[in-house]
Amino acid sequence: MGMLSRSPWVIHYDGSSCNGCDIEVLAALMPRFDVERFGVVNTGNPKHADIFLLTGSINEQNKPVVLNIYNQMPEPKVVLAVGICATSGGIFRECYNVLGGADKVLPVDVYVPGCSVRPEAIIDAVVKGVGILEEKRAALRNNLKSAVSQA
Amino acid sequence: MSERTIIPFGPQHPVLPEPIHLDLVVEDEKVIEAIPSIGFIHRGLERLVEKKDYVDYVYVAERICGICSFIHGLTYCMAIEELMKVQVPDRAQYLRLIWSELSRIHSHLLWLGLTADSFGFESMFMQSWRLREYILDIIEETTGGRVIFGSAKIGGVRRDIPLAKMDEIMKKMRVYRKDVAALCEQFMKDQTVKHRMRGVGLLSREDAISLGAVGPMLRGSGVAQDIRMTGYSGYDRIGFTPITETAGDCYARCMVRVREMDASFQMIERCVEQMTDGPIEVKVTGNPNGEFFMRSEQPRGEAIYYAKANGTKFLSRLRVRTPTFANIPPLLTALAGCQLADVPVIVLTIDPCISCAER
Numbered sequence: 001m002g003m004l005s006r007s008p009w010v011i012h013y014d015g016s017s018c019n020g021c022d023i024e025v026l027a028a029l030m031p032r033f034d035v036e037r038f039g040v041v042n043t044g045n046p047k048h049a050d051i052f053l054l055t056g057s058i059n060e061q062n063k064p065v066v067l068n069i070y071n072q073m074p075e076p077k078v079v080l081a082v083g084i085c086a087t088s089g090g091i092f093r094e095c096y097n098v099l100g101g102a103d104k105v106l107p108v109d110v111y112v113p114g115c116s117v118r119p120e121a122i123i124d125a126v127v128k129g130v131g132i133l134e135e136k137r138a139a140l141r142n143n144l145k146s147a148v149s150q151a
Numbered sequence: 152m153s154e155r156t157i158i159p160f161g162p163q164h165p166v167l168p169e170p171i172h173l174d175l176v177v178e179d180e181k182v183i184e185a186i187p188s189i190g191f192i193h194r195g196l197e198r199l200v201e202k203k204d205y206v207d208y209v210y211v212a213e214r215i216c217g218i219c220s221f222i223h224g225l226t227y228c229m230a231i232e233e234l235m236k237v238q239v240p241d242r243a244q245y246l247r248l249i250w251s252e253l254s255r256i257h258s259h260l261l262w263l264g265l266t267a268d269s270f271g272f273e274s275m276f277m278q279s280w281r282l283r284e285y286i287l288d289i290i291e292e293t294t295g296g297r298v299i300f301g302s303a304k305i306g307g308v309r310r311d312i313p314l315a316k317m318d319e320i321m322k323k324m325r326v327y328r329k330d331v332a333a334l335c336e337q338f339m340k341d342q343t344v345k346h347r348m349r350g351v352g353l354l355s356r357e358d359a360i361s362l363g364a365v366g367p368m369l370r371g372s373g374v375a376q377d378i379r380m381t382g383y384s385g386y387d388r389i390g391f392t393p394i395t396e397t398a399g400d401c402y403a404r405c406m407v408r409v410r411e412m413d414a415s416f417q418m419i420e421r422c423v424e425q426m427t428d429g430p431i432e433v434k435v436t437g438n439p440n441g442e443f444f445m446r447s448e449q450p451r452g453e454a455i456y457y458a459k460a461n462g463t464k465f466l467s468r469l470r471v472r473t474p475t476f477a478n479i480p481p482l483l484t485a486l487a488g489c490q491l492a493d494v495p496v497i498v499l500t501i502d503p504c505i506s507c508a509e510r
Contacts, residue, residue: 014170014192016191016506017506019169019217019506030280030281031277057194061190065191091210091211094203095196095198098194118297
């Protein structure tokens, strides 16, 4: 376990969801589920975040916002598509203003289906995300090492 | 000194779980004007009536908003029932009322937490969300879902609550009612809360009426208007009186919601006393024809559904006017002249639900 996996910081953005998944993301922070005891902190600042929790689908208006948040996050970073809307568009897939799931614009690492997704599923996804985060960190470090040895 | 600056607020902002963007024109610390731009979560689901038939659309209507999901589904069902001249059985109406009031309590507890959090009262945030979980438990036991209930259907409800279960729930509800009342008292009597909310974000009675405010925003300014007074879905039988406050500031709006929660507990209790056994749905056949306006009172205010049908299984038009959308003009009035630091508090006292507003 590295330092990142002991306390992953999470940023949450509501793409175009119905709110259901967002309140469940918040509910995961509440006394019953209390993810903060595992060191998971919900931050509002993309530059502090390791994990990007995206709920809801992508549309033209929020595309630049989502990309902006993602690009500001430091490497390594993990994207979780939370809820069925973020994985595929869900019930709103046929709407004219819905482009589709989060993977239309971002490289998604973990898909969390559910309408609305349950807090337990979100916690599971974060745990899974932490594993991926750790792999990415190791890969990043190896790249850096080989770059240094070549130079 | 007084140079004008524009400060962007949102769409991604720590106090808001949902995206709304406000351009705040400030002079030093004073907000002169707030210019909203919305559309970040517009999905265009009114047009989905062309692709989903009128029975399936109940599920879409429920997903207009995840907080007042049941009442959205219910209002849609009531509109279609009126079109098709369906008389919903009494028991189904009472069950609908119980679920509506349960979702009002959970929505208001959610709002209480977020408002407390907006000025740093984080333990209140945790406590009110802790109580909210108990209400969600009851909802889950009776409907199967925590957020999206899926129990309203055209012609009645999908599930019944057995008598034994009802007794058990009522026993729990009496305890929760006391807990919620104690929590609210703590909040409303707190000196800091009063300091942050009294006289902040004023909306006069005249402004509230002329700008078309709805829900607690309107009732906090002293106008006794609540769609539950029209007596839909059994509200006429359990005796409903609207709750009003006269100050028109943030504190008054909070007071309205806090008192509404207690009233909801009472209503559920009366409802359970009056309920009799009976069928919970009637069979609906054929397709709707004609047009109808249906109104209902959501936790955030009045929602209007306009449905136009043409005798096929697809509606030709559905229009939804949601409370938060109606409350944006009053919000902008309340924001003008306030301190920059008060913006999150004022925004949260309208209890914004952006996914409702943009649909």
